[in-house]
Amino acid sequence: MSTLVKNIMRFVLLILVQFYVLDKIHLHQMVTPYIYFLFILWMPFKLGRTLQMLLAFLLGYTLDSFRHSPGFHSAACVLVAYMRPFLINILIPQEGADANYEEPSAKSMGGFFPYMIYAGLLSLLHHSWLFFLEALEFGNFWYFIIKTLLSTIISLLLIFVAELLFSRKQKFRTNTV
Amino acid sequence: MRNVFLFIRRYANFLFFLLLQVVSIWLIVQYNKYHNAVGSAYMNEITGSVNKQYNKIDNFLQLKQKNELLQKENEKLRNSTAENFTSPDTSSKMIADSIPYDTLGHYRKWLYQRAKVVSNSVTTQNNYVVLNRGTAQQLDKDEGVVDPNNSVIGIVTEVSANYAVVMSLLHKDSRISAILKYDPTGGGSIVWDGKEPNYLSFINVRQSAKAKKGDTVITSGITPTFPHGMFIGTIDQVTPDKSTNNYIIKLKSAANFYNLQYAYVIKNYQKEEIDKLLEKVKTKINN
Numbered sequence: 123m124s125t126l127v128k129n130i131m132r133f134v135l136l137i138l139v140q141f142y143v144l145d146k147i148h149l150h151q152m153v154t155p156y157i158y159f160l161f162i163l164w165m166p167f168k169l170g171r172t173l174q175m176l177l178a179f180l181l182g183y184t185l186d187s188f189r190h191s192p193g194f195h196s197a198a199c200v201l202v203a204y205m206r207p208f209l210i211n212i213l214i215p216q217e218g219a220d221a222n223y224e225e226p227s228a229k230s231m232g233g234f235f236p237y238m239i240y241a242g243l244l245s246l247l248h249h250s251w252l253f254f255l256e257a258l259e260f261g262n263f264w265y266f267i268i269k270t271l272l273s274t275i276i277s278l279l280l281i282f283v284a285e286l287l288f289s290r291k292q293k294f295r296t297n298t299v
Numbered sequence: 300m301r302n303v304f305l306f307i308r309r310y311a312n313f314l315f316f317l318l319l320q321v322v323s324i325w326l327i328v329q330y331n332k333y334h335n336a337v338g339s340a341y342m343n344e345i346t347g348s349v350n351k352q353y354n355k356i357d358n359f360l361q362l363k364q365k366n367e368l369l370q371k372e373n374e375k376l377r378n379s380t381a382e383n384f385t386s387p388d389t390s391s392k393m394i395a396d397s398i399p400y401d402t403l404g405h406y407r408k409w410l411y412q413r414a415k416v417v418s419n420s421v422t423t424q425n426n427y428v429v430l431n432r433g434t435a436q437q438l439d440k441d442e443g444v445v446d447p448n449n450s451v452i453g454i455v456t457e458v459s460a461n462y463a464v465v466m467s468l469l470h471k472d473s474r475i476s477a478i479l480k481y482d483p484t485g486g487g488s489i490v491w492d493g494k495e496p497n498y499l500s501f502i503n504v505r506q507s508a509k510a511k512k513g514d515t516v517i518t519s520g521i522t523p524t525f526p527h528g529m530f531i532g533t534i535d536q537v538t539p540d541k542s543t544n545n546y547i548i549k550l551k552s553a554a555n556f557y558n559l560q561y562a563y564v565i566k567n568y569q570k571e572e573i574d575k576l577l578e579k580v581k582t583k584i585n586n
Contacts, residue, residue: 154422172311172312175316176319179319187342190427191423192327193325194327204312
């Protein structure tokens, strides 16, 4: 199916799963796993940077409206979308390799390890910015560091599971240069 | 001038990122106690309708529990009708008169409006409950919300046509004035420290009040939001605060915030009058 339809479905599905499944799980008092930003991680390589940030803002704003929290998730998602191109540039082994595949995945980034670094770093960024903003607002500063680390580990586990469940077939495109 | 444009063009990406961050942070900062963010009422309708659909499925899975709760409530209500009381004198019987009128007349002060909870959260720092009733069904802002057992849930902060957002007690900005049930001299405020759902803090209670574990805490009725006597919780732990002459009391909330199904929104018909009087007094003081 076309990229646009696939991405729209991903957007809707991830927000629904995030809010109606994951937010209802009361793991530890305040630790909630976040999986919706997978949408940003899986956006195609060739979307322009501006469009990427705009889509991320929309994603964050939608989750914010569901949870009635003001701007927290929008800020965190925009940060992830901004840092994404830099990370991809550093992690892809050769110049121009990102034109061969359509979107970041274990295969297109040349191995499982770079993909895990990519996902892990972006998750860490997302969670720390999110919890940092919350901690500024509410003054529980010590809490936030432990919360960030624990939540990142749990979210990474979930991303790993999602990766195994929904393996995306990535065709190697030739004649791209 | 040209240099400015060149600068913007070079750093366009970064500037756009900064712009979006500033917008998000502006949204956060603009949210004070009665959050009036732009477009929030509109989004409320949309997310409310999605929540309603999810809630239909959730509801179906909870029917047995709901039935038991409804039965208990019915029992309590039946028992409180006047027909159930007899006087020792068998020559007379007390019945509910169909015209409740005495020489002073009856003026309704509190109206209970039932509403269904379609969305609930306990895991964030600011938790909200969404009710399936709005301005089209005579709901208004700043009304108190209780559950079917008269336990306090929160205060309505935002209403749209069909949905209302309630700031639950599990919210950093929530403050309810309360007293101890068996020692009305012990009054204070209820706040939440953000740590555990279902556990609240009762602060500013003077140490002269007699408070021990297991005591009930109820609303004081001082503010026009809640009538006197709505349950807030039972005392779990009393610790004296060394710095002031007060207790810090840890309460277990009476309402089970993990499992809210139905709620009653309490309308105070005299609230407008009281608020107008207070406004008048404030302007007089300021002049």
